[in-house]
Amino acid sequence: MTSENTSPWEEQREAMGAFIRSQRMLSNMSLRQLSQATQISNAYLSQIERGMHDPTLRVLVQIGDALHLSIEEMLQKAKETEDAEESVLTVEAAIAADTVLSPPEKQALLAVYRSYVASHL
Structure with missing residues (x-):
């Protein structure tokens, strides 16, 4: 999730990283396995997944090839992930902000909501 102090560029970078991480996990690949498949260091891939670095086009192509994704698909899905985060x-x-629910009820509702959202990313 992003904060109010995050720039749109940082939000896009975080969305791309979140998408790459989710696709890697869906492919049952460890960060080390993705590193070996792409010839990109574990540390750099980790920083990309955490939204700390802007990957170059070459790096995105290598990641996409390893995860069997096109650049277009990666960019579109990252945009969708960003939009979904705003909705969340x-x-x-x-x-x-609800005034009817008690704090424990709010926590329970948030836990259920977050689990549903996580299953769709």
């Missing part, structure tokens, strides 16, 4: 923030804010 709105829903979570609405739950937190």
